Amino acid sequence: MALTAEQQAANDAQVAMEATRHTNQVALQSKNTKLESVRMAKDILIENARAKAVDERAISAADITAFAETLATYVDA
Secondary structure, eight states, X not given: OOOOHHHHHHHHHHHHHHHHHHHHXXXXXXXXXXXHHXXXXXXXXXXXXXXXXXXXXXXXXXXXXXXXXXXXXXXXX
């Protein structure tokens, strides 16, 4: 049995909403994964810095970002 024009339009709208929801969910998961990589990188770098002399413990945002990107690359591989 064929759908009426109204039913088909409602079905198409539902499919479009589900596709949009899925796209948004994937983007959110990607951002959360990236944030978790940054948190993990920061924690690891801080813990590793404890073994260094006090004047060598400086950790920059660039260090954290670079290590987070390395972690993300490793996880994605």
